Amino acid sequence: MRDSGPAAVRHLYAAIRRAVRADRASPWFMERHPDQPAAQDEHAELEALRARVAQLEARAPARSRLRLRSFFAVLLILVAAVLTPLSVLSSWASSVAGDTDRYVDMMEPLASDPDVQAAVTARVTAAVMTHLDVDALLADVAPADRPVVDKALEKLGGPLTTGVTDFVHGTVQRFVTSDAFERVWSDLNRRAHASVVKALTGEGGGAVELAGDTVTLDLAPVIDRVKQRLVDRGLTVAERIPEIHTDFTLLTSDSVGKAKKGFRALELLGFWLPVFTLVVAAGGVLLAVRRRRALVTAALAVAVGAALLGLGLWAGRAFYLDSLPPHVSQPAAGAVFDTLAGYLRAGVRLVVTVGVVVALAAWLTGGGRAAGRVMAMWSGGIGAVRDAAGFTGGPVGRWVHRARRPLNWTVVVVAVAVLLAWDRPTGLVTVWIALCALFVLAVVEFLDDDSAPHLAAA
Numbered sequence: 001m002r003d004s005g006p007a008a009v010r011h012l013y014a015a016i017r018r019a020v021r022a023d024r025a026s027p028w029f030m031e032r033h034p035d036q037p038a039a040q041d042e043h044a045e046l047e048a049l050r051a052r053v054a055q056l057e058a059r060a061p062a063r064s065r066l067r068l069r070s071f072f073a074v075l076l077i078l079v080a081a082v083l084t085p086l087s088v089l090s091s092w093a094s095s096v097a098g099d100t101d102r103y104v105d106m107m108e109p110l111a112s113d114p115d116v117q118a119a120v121t122a123r124v125t126a127a128v129m130t131h132l133d134v135d136a137l138l139a140d141v142a143p144a145d146r147p148v149v150d151k152a153l154e155k156l157g158g159p160l161t162t163g164v165t166d167f168v169h170g171t172v173q174r175f176v177t178s179d180a181f182e183r184v185w186s187d188l189n190r191r192a193h194a195s196v197v198k199a200l201t202g203e204g205g206g207a208v209e210l211a212g213d214t215v216t217l218d219l220a221p222v223i224d225r226v227k228q229r230l231v232d233r234g235l236t237v238a239e240r241i242p243e244i245h246t247d248f249t250l251l252t253s254d255s256v257g258k259a260k261k262g263f264r265a266l267e268l269l270g271f272w273l274p275v276f277t278l279v280v281a282a283g284g285v286l287l288a289v290r291r292r293r294a295l296v297t298a299a300l301a302v303a304v305g306a307a308l309l310g311l312g313l314w315a316g317r318a319f320y321l322d323s324l325p326p327h328v329s330q331p332a333a334g335a336v337f338d339t340l341a342g343y344l345r346a347g348v349r350l351v352v353t354v355g356v357v358v359a360l361a362a363w364l365t366g367g368g369r370a371a372g373r374v375m376a377m378w379s380g381g382i383g384a385v386r387d388a389a390g391f392t393g394g395p396v397g398r399w400v401h402r403a404r405r406p407l408n409w410t411v412v413v414v415a416v417a418v419l420l421a422w423d424r425p426t427g428l429v430t431v432w433i434a435l436c437a438l439f440v441l442a443v444v445e446f447l448d449d450d451s452a453p454h455l456a457a458a
Contacts (some may be wrong), residue, residue, distance in 0.1 A: 069287055076284030077298045080277050082306030085312070086266070088275040088347040093263055094270030095343060100193045104186055111185035115331035117176045120248060122329075124176075124223055125169045127246040128230075132164070133237065138446055172226050184221055212299060216247035249328050250336055277302075295362040303355025310348040317352050348424060353430050354416055357437075361412050365405075382445045397449025404448050411440045 019083045095102050110116045153287065175181055219322030230238035268271075281298045317337055321330050364371050400407065415437035419425060425433075 002376055004092070029121060037279060039232065066289055073284045073288035073294055076280050076287065077294065077301050080281035080284060080298060081301035081305040083277040083280065084351060085309035087277045088306060088344060088351060090269040090273040091271070091347060092267040092343050093266040096225070096340075099191060103193050104190050105345065108182070108188045110335060111182040113332075113335045115329065115335045117173075117181075118330035119329040119376060120219065120222065121173045121176050122167065123246060123248055124172045124226055125165065126174070127219075127223060127244050128168050128238075128241065128409060129165055130170070131241045131244060149182055167233075168226075168230065172230050175222075175226055175229055180225065181222070184225060188221055206431060217246050217250050218245050220245045250335065250339070252328060254332075292362055292366050296359045296366075299355045299359035299362065301353045301355075301444055304361070305317065306348045306351035306355070310345065310352070313344060313348070317341070340410045349430055350419060350425060353434070357416060359407075379445060382442055386446055391446070393447050393449030397447050400444060400447040401449055404444060407444050408441060411437055411444070 009098065096106075221242065221247065227238045227241055281302060285291055285294045285298050317334070318336060321334055324333055325331060364375060415433055421435050422429060423435075
């Protein structure tokens with residue numbers, strides 16, 4: 001019978017008292033104990049019952065405390081799961097805002113992205129052609145020939161403009177696909193880093209401007225290089241083109257303005273929010289009554305929280321591209337989004353992988369039947385290979401057998417540490433680290449030799 005609290009104990013106590021009184025008054029008891037006074041014996045029994053009731057009542061608050069511990073353990077684990085996506089976001093915000101080199105490295109691949117190159121080429125070509133005077137190309141024509149040329153331009157003006165546009169477009173495209181553009185792009189993003197942060201935190205200026213809810217990059221340095229190339233290729237009229245400031249859209253969304261305060265808060269939290277999340281999860285595990293089960297739950301909860309952020313990025317990308325204005329190139333915008341979200345996706349993969357590995361390790365080292373069967377299959381399969389090869393570990397095998405548990409945990413910890421230290425690990429990197437860890441664990445199991453007689457005696 002399970003105790004459900006002090007009230008149940010008192011009811012039980014009253015029922016036992018009634019049963020004892022009825023038993024004392026029965027003829028059977030008088031026949032068995034004719035010389036023992038009923039009142040004295042009943043008093044002794046009641047004292048014993050009182051002592052038992054006191055013990056049960058003392059246990060009831062302890063069980064209440066256990067329930068309270070379990071409640072707060074579950075609460076802390078849930079809080080850690082909720083804070084996990086925010087922790088990844090805060091780490092990203094801090095990295096983008098506080099590390100110029102990381103930001104430049106993050107944006108550098110866009111210089112060689114075909115979609116971005118096409119969008120920049122079209123934007124610069126349109127800006128140059130807006131300020132390029134085609135009639136100035138004929139300024140050196142002799143006055144006597146001018147009426148004939150003007151009459152011809154009335155019929156050929158369209159094709160002439162098209163030819164000049166193609167010439168400018170080809171010049172811009174050759175520059176954008178060159179190494180020179182990559183250097184200009186990196187320098188532009190390095191100078192623009194502070195302005196990007198200002199734009200995301202609500203302030204504009206510099207090479208990056210925040211117009212409404214759109215973050216745009218000024219391509220004036222690119223146009224200056226293109227103007228010089230046009231002059232070098234014989235289009236001297238390009239010298240008359242004034243300084244042009246044209247925008248290349250990095251980010252546009254109705255949520256940019258709304259996200260300023262959130263970005264600023266995440267930037268300030270930075271490194272500390274992930275640490276706080278880890279402390280909260282550890283507190284939930286330590287407070288739990290069954291800590292191994294709590295560790296499995298906490299690890300999986302954190303992994304699920306990170307996975308939800310990954311799903312949000314996937315859905316958010318589609319929603320973002322659908323909401324773009326018509327003049328923005330969707331392929332280029334998708335490339336920029338993927339670049340900015342690359343660090344977030346790497347963080348999601350990292351947290352999910354670590355959570356699953358920790359949960360699996362905690363589950364396999366437990367005493368559950370399913371975990372026991374899995375470990376038996378693992379050990380049996382490797383043992384069969386070892387027996388078929390006729391391998392005997394000798395002193396090394398005996399040492400590995402004694403230190404197998406610390407060795408296995410060392411492999412897991414080292415694999416997690418390598419994954420954490422890797423800069424933006426890809427899915428392939430994560431798989432290779434997991435495969436290497438499994439291989440080392442298999443080697444440890446293969447070297448494990450528990451067949452020596454002295455081990456059994458020990």
